[in-house]
Amino acid sequence: MLEIRNLHAGVEGAEILHGIDLAVNAGEIHAIMGPNGSGKSTLAQVLAGHEAYSVTAGEVIYEGQDLLDMDPDERAVQGVFLAFQYPVEIPGVNSAYFLRTALNALRTARDEEEVDAIDFLSLIRDKLKLVEMDEKFLKRSVNEGFSGGEKKRHEILQMAVLEPRLAILDETDSGLDIDALRVVANGVNTLHSADKATIVVTHYQRLLNNIVPDVVHVMLDGRIVQSGDKTLAMELEEKGYDWIKEEHATHSV
Amino acid sequence: MTGSKKNTRHTASNHASWVQKFESSLNGQSLRALRQQAIADFDRLGYPTTADEAWKSVNPSALIRPDFEPAIPATLADAELEPFIYPDLQGIRLVFVNGHYAPERASDIPEGITIANLGDVYDHPLVKAHLGKLAQTTDLAFTALNTAFMRDGVFIHVQPNIIVEAPVHILFITTASETPTISHPRNLIIADENSQLSIVETYAGTGTETYLTNAVTEIIARDNASVNCIRLELQNTKGLHVANFQAQLGRSSRMTFHDFTFGGAFVRNDVSAYLRGEGSEATVNGFYALEGSQQVDNYTLLEHAEPHCPSHELYKGILGGSSRAIFRGKIHVHQKAQHTDAYQQNENILLSDNARVNTKPQLEIYADEVKCSHGATIGQLDENALFYLQTRGIPKAEARRILLRAFADDIIGRVTLAPVRSHLSDLIDTRLEHIYAKDMA
Ligand SMILES: Nc1ncnc2c1ncn2[C@@H]1O[C@H](COP(=O)(O)OP(=O)(O)OP(=O)(O)O)[C@@H](O)[C@H]1O
Numbered sequence: 001m002l003e004i005r006n007l008h009a010g011v012e013g014a015e016i017l018h019g020i021d022l023a024v025n026a027g028e029i030h031a032i033m034g035p036n037g038s039g040k041s042t043l044a045q046v047l048a049g050h051e052a053y054s055v056t057a058g059e060v061i062y063e064g065q066d067l068l069d070m071d072p073d074e075r076a077v078q079g080v081f082l083a084f085q086y087p088v089e090i091p092g093v094n095s096a097y098f099l100r101t102a103l104n105a106l107r108t109a110r111d112e113e114e115v116d117a118i119d120f121l122s123l124i125r126d127k128l129k130l131v132e133m134d135e136k137f138l139k140r141s142v143n144e145g146f147s148g149g150e151k152k153r154h155e156i157l158q159m160a161v162l163e164p165r166l167a168i169l170d171e172t173d174s175g176l177d178i179d180a181l182r183v184v185a186n187g188v189n190t191l192h193s194a195d196k197a198t199i200v201v202t203h204y205q206r207l208l209n210n211i212v213p214d215v216v217h218v219m220l221d222g223r224i225v226q227s228g229d230k231t232l233a234m235e236l237e238e239k240g241y242d243w244i245k246e247e248h249a250t251h252s253v
Numbered sequence: 254m255t256g257s258k259k260n261t262r263h264t265a266s267n268h269a270s271w272v273q274k275f276e277s278s279l280n281g282q283s284l285r286a287l288r289q290q291a292i293a294d295f296d297r298l299g300y301p302t303t304a305d306e307a308w309k310s311v312n313p314s315a316l317i318r319p320d321f322e323p324a325i326p327a328t329l330a331d332a333e334l335e336p337f338i339y340p341d342l343q344g345i346r347l348v349f350v351n352g353h354y355a356p357e358r359a360s361d362i363p364e365g366i367t368i369a370n371l372g373d374v375y376d377h378p379l380v381k382a383h384l385g386k387l388a389q390t391t392d393l394a395f396t397a398l399n400t401a402f403m404r405d406g407v408f409i410h411v412q413p414n415i416i417v418e419a420p421v422h423i424l425f426i427t428t429a430s431e432t433p434t435i436s437h438p439r440n441l442i443i444a445d446e447n448s449q450l451s452i453v454e455t456y457a458g459t460g461t462e463t464y465l466t467n468a469v470t471e472i473i474a475r476d477n478a479s480v481n482c483i484r485l486e487l488q489n490t491k492g493l494h495v496a497n498f499q500a501q502l503g504r505s506s507r508m509t510f511h512d513f514t515f516g517g518a519f520v521r522n523d524v525s526a527y528l529r530g531e532g533s534e535a536t537v538n539g540f541y542a543l544e545g546s547q548q549v550d551n552y553t554l555l556e557h558a559e560p561h562c563p564s565h566e567l568y569k570g571i572l573g574g575s576s577r578a579i580f581r582g583k584i585h586v587h588q589k590a591q592h593t594d595a596y597q598q599n600e601n602i603l604l605s606d607n608a609r610v611n612t613k614p615q616l617e618i619y620a621d622e623v624k625c626s627h628g629a630t631i632g633q634l635d636e637n638a639l640f641y642l643q644t645r646g647i648p649k650a651e652a653r654r655i656l657l658r659a660f661a662d663d664i665i666g667r668v669t670l671a672p673v674r675s676h677l678s679d680l681i682d683t684r685l686e687h688i689y690a691k692d693m694a
């Protein structure tokens with residue numbers, strides 16, 4: 001479904017990703033772990049199409065198409081979704097309007113019929129239940145004044161409404177209390193299926209108890225330096241990153 | 254005003270022509286003394302230049318053309334009026350074409366309210382007593398010119414305890430023609446004790462030629478009265494617009510003013526609210542959406558003369574092209590005006606590198622127990638918010654529109670007359686499309 005080959009990207013004057021290779025098939029859940037500043041969010045933002053990052057080499061093929069060639073909204077239309085590590089506040093735009101506009105933008109682009117206000121309301125009520133969010137959030141401006149955990153749930157709510165085929169969750173578990181973690185994990189599992197793929201960026205093994213990954217990758221200084229099954233995450237939880245850093249240091253000499 | 258400053262003016266022939274026209278324009282003996290004082294003031298002041306403190310940031314020379322002729326009456330086709338009226342607004346309507354009252358366009362007037370063409374009631378005791386009292390001519394050249402040459406406009410008097418349910422919509426429309434004209438709309442509105450009134454002023458121009466509208470509105474809200482005003486400036490792209498809006502508030506009265514500036518090549522708005530009764534409350538909000546080389550100068554004054562008065566002021570603007578906006582907000586708190594609560598904010602979004610904003614608060618506070626806050630922002634559209642919307646499948650153009658609408662709706666949403674609000678909503682959408690179409694081209 002997704003194939004990243006030798007991806008180099010960065011901001012003006014500074015390369016952050018130094019050659020990423022990653023292949024994700026439909027039905028798989030991949031976890032990306034790695035120390036702060038290793039480039040996980042940069043990878044996620046590049047995949048979503050943030051203009052601040054420029055790609056200097058490599059390619060990203062999504063469902064046989066050149067993903068990097070698409071505008072961010074086109075990527076969404078093609079089924080790519082990014083749950084932001086830091087969701088953006090949008091004063092004056094209420095969540096219900098935002099969600100319906102987004103859903104209808106996708107539907108219009110796919111030549112499907114728009115959802116009217118009444119159908120949307122029943123749809124959104126189901127989705128709110130999935131993430132155990134109160135209907136009152138729909139009336140509030142997008143993310144404005146939301147607590148950290150509420151913002152993360154709101155990301156999963158959007159994912160539930162937009163039903164992407166490739167979901168990238170950037171630290172959606174950070175800052176969540178135990179109940180919220182369960183809710184988010186349950187949401188992600190419910191939305192995952194054999195024809196979909198999910199990439200979760202996380203620092204914590206505990207999320208991976210709830211969302212069981214097929215593959216775990218470790219990112220270090222803009223590269224994926226190690227990949228393995230879920231036991232790799234447990235190993236990291238136990239031993240930290242130092243051993244990988246050392247191992248990687250010797251490898252690269 | 255010092256003598257030496259006067260020497261720097263480039264007045265002579267320009268303004269002298271109006272002084273000469275004055276005698277012949279005098280329309281009987283009514284208001285003769287007021288007009289004579291006004292023309293004398295105008296003669297002394299001359300047209301403003303950038304040397305004037307109040308005109309520092311804009312160049313008013315566009316407003317000063319020796320070839321402006323007094324506007325002459327014209328009939329307006331239904332189709333020319335139609336874009337400016339709101340079919341859903343069940344109210345009272347008065348229409349002025351080229352500064353002249355068009356009685357055939359007026360709607361019926363309900364009881365309890367006196368509404369007339371000001372030009373027909375110069376001898377009304379209230380007109381004699383109040384006209385020109387708020388809008389002083391001593392230091393405002395254009396107000397002096399208006400007062401010397403004013404002709405028509407509305408006079409409204411609401412009796413005590415009367416609640417006028419029907420909003421009054423006043424339209425001043427110029428049918429621009431090859432000869433550039435000047436008109437001087439003049440309004441006097443008096444809301445007596447415990448009365449309530451809503452008015453909508455529309456200033457618009459048809460055609461594509463230039464003209465100058467020089468309007469003055471005086472509003473008196475007596476004790477406990479409530480006056481709700483909305484003003485729409487929709488002059489044509491070459492239209493020049495100078496407007497002086499002055500409101501005086503009595504004890505526990507309320508005045509809200511929402512000012513929307515969309516059209517015109519050059520617009521100068523003076524807006525003053527004098528809180529002269531204890532516990533009175535003024536809300537003065539404005540919104541401007543500019544493109545091309547439009548220049549808009551908003552000069553506001555909130556004068557707190559009595560204790561326990563709140564005032565709220567929020568001006569927001571969206572600027573494209575090489576447009577230019579100036580916001581100057583003065584808050585003057587008298588020594589006596591304890592427990593004043595004054596809030597002022599000006600926010601701007603620049604959509605192009607060539608658009609510019611000057612914003613300047615001016616606080617003069619002589620009382621001790623005062624809550625006074627002010628702030629200003631000038632920035633671009635939030636790129637991160639744009640990106641966020643785009644990642645949800647919303648195309649960039651639509652994402653921009655959503656963000657700009659959210660910015661504008663903050664003001665539009667405060668307009669309480671629903672038909673006007675929905676009209677504004679359409680207007681702003683059209684404006685934004687226009688601004689983008691031009692900037693992207
Ligand atoms: N827009 C930017 N401008 C400058 N530097 C940036 C920018 N974005 C990312 N970086 C830098 O790139 C590096 C990788 O950042 P990134 O956010 O991708 O890390 P991360 O792995 O997501 O970290 P964390 O676990 O803390 O979220 C950091 O050193 C960061 O400072």
Ligand SMILES: [Mg+2]
Nearest residue numbers: 040041042085
């Ligand atoms: Mg990150």
